[in-house]
Structures are given as C-alpha cells and as structure tokens.
Amino acid sequence: MRRSDQRIITTHVGSLSRPPELLALNAARRSGAADTSAYVKGLTAAVAAVVTKQREVGIDVANDGEFGKPMSAAYDYGAWWNYAFERLEGFEAPDSIPESEHKKSAVAELSLTTFARRRDWQQFSEFYHDPTSGLVGSAPARRQRRPVCVGPLRYKGHAQTKADIDRLKSALAQAGIEEGFMTSVAPASFARGEDLYYKTEEDFVAAAAEAIREEYQAIIDAGLVLQIDDPSLPDNWDMINPEPPLEEFKKFSRVRIDALNYALRSLPEDRIRYHICWGSWHGPHTTDIALADIVDLVLTVRAQAYSVEAANVRHEHEWRVWQDVKLPDGKIVVPGIVSHATNVVEHPRLVADRIIRFAKIVGRENVIASTDCGLGGRIHPQIAWAKLQALAEGAKLATGELWR
Amino acid sequence: MKRSTGRVLTTHVGSLPRPDDLMALYRDNASDESLHLRLRSAIGDVVRRQVESGIDVVNDGEFGKAMRSAMDFGAWWSYVYPRLAGYELREEQAKKGRAAWTFGSKERKEFAEFYAAEASAAATASQGGTSTARLYGLTCTAPVKYVGHTAIKRDIENLTAAVRANHVEDAFMTAVSPATLQILPNEYYKSREDYTFALAEAIREEYKAIVDAGFILQIDDPALVDIYDWWFSMNDDLTGYRKWAEFQVEAVNHALQGIPEDRVRFHICWGSWHGPHKGDVELKDVVDLLLKVKAQGYSVEAGNVRHEHEWKVWQNTKLPDGKLVVPGVVSHATNVLEHPELVADRIVRFAKAVGRENVIASTDCGLGGRVHPQLAWAKLQALTEGARLATKQLWP
Numbered sequence: 001m002r003r004s005d006q007r008i009i010t011t012h013v014g015s016l017s018r019p020p021e022l023l024a025l026n027a028a029r030r031s032g033a034a035d036t037s038a039y040v041k042g043l044t045a046a047v048a049a050v051v052t053k054q055r056e057v058g059i060d061v062a063n064d065g066e067f068g069k070p071m072s073a074a075y076d077y078g079a080w081w082n083y084a085f086e087r088l089e090g091f092e093a094p095d096s097i098p099e100s101e102h103k104k105s106a107v108a109e110l111s112l113t114t115f116a117r118r119r120d121w122q123q124f125s126e127f128y129h130d131p132t133s134g135l136v137g138s139a140p141a142r143r144q145r146r147p148v149c150v151g152p153l154r155y156k157g158h159a160q161t162k163a164d165i166d167r168l169k170s171a172l173a174q175a176g177i178e179e180g181f182m183t184s185v186a187p188a189s190f191a192r193g194e195d196l197y198y199k200t201e202e203d204f205v206a207a208a209a210e211a212i213r214e215e216y217q218a219i220i221d222a223g224l225v226l227q228i229d230d231p232s233l234p235d236n237w238d239m240i241n242p243e244p245p246l247e248e249f250k251k252f253s254r255v256r257i258d259a260l261n262y263a264l265r266s267l268p269e270d271r272i273r274y275h276i277c278w279g280s281w282h283g284p285h286t287t288d289i290a291l292a293d294i295v296d297l298v299l300t301v302r303a304q305a306y307s308v309e310a311a312n313v314r315h316e317h318e319w320r321v322w323q324d325v326k327l328p329d330g331k332i333v334v335p336g337i338v339s340h341a342t343n344v345v346e347h348p349r350l351v352a353d354r355i356i357r358f359a360k361i362v363g364r365e366n367v368i369a370s371t372d373c374g375l376g377g378r379i380h381p382q383i384a385w386a387k388l389q390a391l392a393e394g395a396k397l398a399t400g401e402l403w404r
Numbered sequence: 405m406k407r408s409t410g411r412v413l414t415t416h417v418g419s420l421p422r423p424d425d426l427m428a429l430y431r432d433n434a435s436d437e438s439l440h441l442r443l444r445s446a447i448g449d450v451v452r453r454q455v456e457s458g459i460d461v462v463n464d465g466e467f468g469k470a471m472r473s474a475m476d477f478g479a480w481w482s483y484v485y486p487r488l489a490g491y492e493l494r495e496e497q498a499k500k501g502r503a504a505w506t507f508g509s510k511e512r513k514e515f516a517e518f519y520a521a522e523a524s525a526a527a528t529a530s531q532g533g534t535s536t537a538r539l540y541g542l543t544c545t546a547p548v549k550y551v552g553h554t555a556i557k558r559d560i561e562n563l564t565a566a567v568r569a570n571h572v573e574d575a576f577m578t579a580v581s582p583a584t585l586q587i588l589p590n591e592y593y594k595s596r597e598d599y600t601f602a603l604a605e606a607i608r609e610e611y612k613a614i615v616d617a618g619f620i621l622q623i624d625d626p627a628l629v630d631i632y633d634w635w636f637s638m639n640d641d642l643t644g645y646r647k648w649a650e651f652q653v654e655a656v657n658h659a660l661q662g663i664p665e666d667r668v669r670f671h672i673c674w675g676s677w678h679g680p681h682k683g684d685v686e687l688k689d690v691v692d693l694l695l696k697v698k699a700q701g702y703s704v705e706a707g708n709v710r711h712e713h714e715w716k717v718w719q720n721t722k723l724p725d726g727k728l729v730v731p732g733v734v735s736h737a738t739n740v741l742e743h744p745e746l747v748a749d750r751i752v753r754f755a756k757a758v759g760r761e762n763v764i765a766s767t768d769c770g771l772g773g774r775v776h777p778q779l780a781w782a783k784l785q786a787l788t789e790g791a792r793l794a795t796k797q798l799w800p
Contacts, residue, residue, distance in 0.1 A: 124778050124779070124782075126776070126777070126778045127739075127776040127778040127779055130474075130776060132474055132475055282738075282739040282740070283739055283740070284739060284740060284741040284779055284782060285740050285741060286741045286782065311709075312738065312740045313707075313734075313735075313738055313740050313741070313742040313743065313746055314740050314741060314742070314743050314746075315743070316743070316746050317743050317745040317746040317749055338709075339709075341738045341739070341740045342678075342708065342709055342737045342738040342740075343518075343678045343679055343680060343737070344678075344679070344680060344681050344708045344709050344710045344737045344738075345680040345681065345682050345709070345710065346709040346710070347709065347710050347711070347712070347713050349713040350709055350710075350712050350713040353713055380517070380518045380521060381517075382514075382515050382517050382518040382680075383515070383518055383680050386514075386515070386680055386682060
C-alpha cells in the first residue's frame, strides 16, 4: 500500500455524504419501488463524482464514499455494517421474532448488553433522551431492531460487491487516482446482533468470519486496499454493564481478533488496513476504553496499517500511546486528524501540529493522515468536505516541515 | 484577582444551564416577585454546585440574564435590552434576524446550505423563542441611558448571598461590551464613534456596580473578534477591521476609566454557534489590540479545533507582567467530553508559554444554553480534574 515516502499522504475512514439524488434512489430501492437500471445509473454517476471530488480536495487514497452501502437518510450512523445483512444469508427481518438478549460469552465472564443499557447511555440518560439535545440520530432511531440470525451464515453478496468494485475502479481510473480502498465489516462488528441459530456468541463470530472472508478476498483480488471496519473492538467495552475486569474483556476480544485473523489468513497483509473507533454518535464517550488498554490486541491484527481515532477530545491525548508502544517495522498508523465530533472545521495549522506529533514518534513515512470516522451521515455535507480540505491543507503544511 | 499560586485555578466563561422552572418564569413574563424568589434559590444552588465541581472563581451562572429555552445562545447580551433606554423595537427588522446587521460573511456564503439547515433546526428546537430574537428588532432612536439599576442590584444581591453561604473567595459577574452593543443599528447618533462612546458611558454604570460590589467584572466582547467575519471578511479587509477594533478597545477602556485593572477580566470568542468558523479572524492578527484593554485577565477560546493551535501565539507574544491568560480548555463545540489528560496537556502548554502563575483554566464560552446541561456539568468536572493533573506536573 502507498505510504508517506515523500510527503504526508491523506485518506479518510470511508463514509462520505450521499448526494440527495442517491438518497432518493436508496429510499426507492428500499421500498421496492426502484427501477434497477435507474438505481445503477445513479449510483455509478455518484461514485464517479465522489471519487473526482476526493481528488480535487487532495485526498490521496480514495474510495467510493461507501455509496454502495445504502443510506436512505442524510443522517445515518449504521450503513457501514447494515449493508452486510443484504449480503449474507441466514438473517430474517425481526418483525415476527420475539426480542432476545445477547448470549453470555463462552470464553469470558461477561455478556454484551443492549444499546439502551450501554454505560455511556445510562450515565447520560437525560442527555440521550432529550430530543432537543442536539444529538443527531438519537436514541429512538438507533434502537430499531436489526435482522435476526436464524440459520447458517453464508456470503451471497458476490454480485453487489463486484459491482461496487467495478464502479470504484473505473472511477479511480477516470480520476487518475493510484490507490483506492474499500471497506468491509469485521466479523465481531457484524455478528453482535440477535442470534437464534448459533450456540455461542463466539460461534456466531466464527461463522461470520468464514462468510465475510469472501468479500475480503474479492476486494483484495481487485487490487484495492481492504479496510476492515471494527469499532466493536473498543466499543464492546461500553456495551458491557457493569464494567468488566480488563482481563476478562481482553479474553473476550482475543477470540474476536482470532476470528478476524482467520478470515484474513493468506491475504497479503500489506493490502489491509484495520479501522477501530469508539462509536461515532455525538455523545460524551466518558466510558470509552483507553487505547493503552487494547493497543496490544490491535497490533496483533494481520494488517499493515491501523486507523485509530485521535482527533476528538476524548482520544486526542492518546497520541502518547505510540511513545510507549513500538510500532512494528513496516507498519503504518492512520490517525484521525479531523473529526466528525464537532461542526467546527479544524484549522489546517492544528491538522499539521497533530500530524507532526505522530510523525515524530513513529516516523514520517509511517503516518497516513485520516479522519476519526467516516464523515458521511455524521455531519453536514458542506462541513464534511471542508474538513477533508482542511486535512489536505494541513498535510501539506506538515510535509513542508517534515521534509526540509 | 486570585491567581494560580501553588496550583492551577479554574473558572468558566459565565453561562450555566438554567433550571427548567426558571426558564418557564422568564418565558411566561412572571411577576418580579415570583421571579426574584426563584432566582435567589437557583443562584444559591448553582454557586454551590460550582464549588462542589471544584470551580475556584464562580458566578451566578448568568441566571439574572433571561433565558427562555434550553438551547439559547444569546442571553449574555440580550439581557441588556430592558436595561438600556434609547431603543425602539421594529417588527420588520426583527424578522431579518442577525442577517440585517451583516455586510456579508464569507463563512455564511461558503456554508450557506449548512446555515440554512441549522436555522430551520434551531427554529424547531427553541419552541420558546431565543432571547436574541427580541434583540434583532432594536434600533437606537434616542440617547442611550442605563436604566438597569434595579436589575443589577438584584443580581449583585443574589450573588453576594450565594457567595457568603458557600464561603467563596472570588466571584465574577459578566456584562456586555460597547463593541457588542454598537452592532444594534443606530439612527440617533451622528457617527458610529459617538454612538459607541455613548454606549460605553451607559454600560459603565453596570461595570462600576459590579466592581463596587466586590466582584470581578468580566466584560463579554465576542464582537471584538467575530465582527471580522460579519463585516470585513468579504473583502478580506484586515486593515479596516483592525482600525475598527482599535477604536472599540479605546471605547471599552473609556468605559473602564477609574476601575481598577486587577478587578477586570476581558472575554473574547468567535461566536458560540455550532458552525464551521472557517471565517474567524486569527488571534495573531488582533492579539496586540486585545492586550491594550485595561484588564488583568484575558479569556480566550483555545479548546475548539479552530483555535486550539493558537496557544502558540502566546509563545511569540509577551504577556505583560502581572496579566493573566484565561484560556478555554474545554469547549461547548462538541458533545464529546474532554479527557482530563487532554485538559491537562492544554493547561501545561499555556503554563509553559506564559508561566504557571499566569494561567487560570476556563471554558471556551459559557456552557449554558450551548450544550446539554448534563454535558455542561460533566465538562466542568473534566476541567477541574484536568487542572489537578496539570498542577501535579507544574508543581512537582
């Protein structure tokens, strides 16, 4: 994968703002009213435009904005994993199925809780339940039930993924962009919904790993960088109530990373980047686990690059973690330098300062400047693009100081 | 004014979340009697809660400044409306909102779609009407005169009682700057200069009352920096802006004549709305003028991503002896809670630039009306925890 060998290169975490026309097409498709050819035509045009726009603002490693992962409202935090329900066999709509709790973990003395019982949500319940709190995509919308696993998981998204890949590759070629990436969900970030079929949560994750591997393989075979989205690694911590002992949590997480590594077996490490974040909603995040507590696990993932939030006020100070932890030779850190957590647009000087901090610790050639999380669906489109522009401008400033 | 000798002191910019029933009283234009009764107890509570949160230099949460709904960004200056004579309310003008007073803003132009979406969301959120909505319709048509003596006396009495009950040493009270007031359209005075000086003369009465009562006076002057975008940005007219700002500093210094500098702190910020703020003027372009204000403490945003990098300005600018910087180290600009270690890092940066005894840790802007109450208090807690961590590093 490309690295910052002559200058600081830039990328982002994946989701970009869907244009209104695409949102309308997604909504029509969802309601079954879509004309397939109109959808495909609209999607192809939107991907071409979003790739060109990334080049124009100065993003080096671009993607399709995750436009193939349907989002039907302008604010939507879940498309990054909801897309997978369509691409996997074994799920049913929850309508007629009674709601079930998470199973107890088979490997650790803990179990995940529901969204509403997350520690962060309980501690700040007044905030989360206040419709005027300014929290976009707040509680009721987020608690919609997802499809339930009722049978063996099997990948069936070959055609959709191939179409996504083809659209992105042709857009990259048109825009003259050397390297593109495509996101795909990690088994543990996907297999943590309701499951009536597998015996344990861990069996569910293992089956998800086996199935989703086909998507990973397709992305890599196409010559794209594969980004694995795995917010669940840090985010599960807050979904365990009460707070578990760290060692139990690490046992619980270890199995999930093993499953991911199993899914990534024999795929070339230097074509894979691994993304973690602590959940992208605009909440206080005081119960987020510290990066220092999980960084050892993160570094065992078979990926060349690690994409980690570092631009919001809960995690900004964690750049220091990289002073204490040796980044293995050849690996790359992809820190969040601009964030969806504030409407204020990062000053390019701040962007440069943040990049330089990382570069001084891990080496300038081992940093790719990025976002905390996908910007699409999490912040107003105009602000999203202004943030990517600030990222690119700041990277230029940093380059000026790091190569002189 | 107390300074950070032995440990890093904390304060905040002023506005704190109002209790629902207090806002309801303002919304319903309750009688003075019932309002005063509730104000007194609410101010007692909010001072106690600040002390419990570890805030050293406290205030009345600006509760005497009417706020009518939970999300309301304007009470810090709309409060002055009933306290100043010389204005006429015009419905047509009020409808235009702040847009009536701008000469074009680059920020509003670049982010037009965002601001349009925000405006409609804000209209939905603030069912009770914001406090500024009333202000937008005012035009000066007669000599301005301070008539808020009863109101300021009430505010002072309330804070005095609360401070005594909680054994607090240092408390502050906010009042608006002439530069902010001169944004209101004027038809009476011949020039903007005459108008501004008349406002300075008038508001000076409030400044004096606050200082005479033994409180630290905090002058709120967002206009000093945010006017750049509203009035001067379309032509990148930094020269015109600086000329305007220099005059405004003269005006506020006129209002401060005879008031001891060590009882005054001066607050600037670039407007507290949750927007991109890409059009904000840089601190480095105005810091020399800021330092001419006859105040001991300068309260400046430094806890949001547009202005965080500006701590470096204080490496290159000599802070005059005896002065204080009161940087924002937690901000209303994000719902995410600042990690105490980040707070400490920010404080330590300032302490290293200007000396540990010359820093009081604060917020970017008032938190009340700008973030959810639960988050506002949690942010003050993060502030004091961070100050404790910084103290350990700075006084090893």
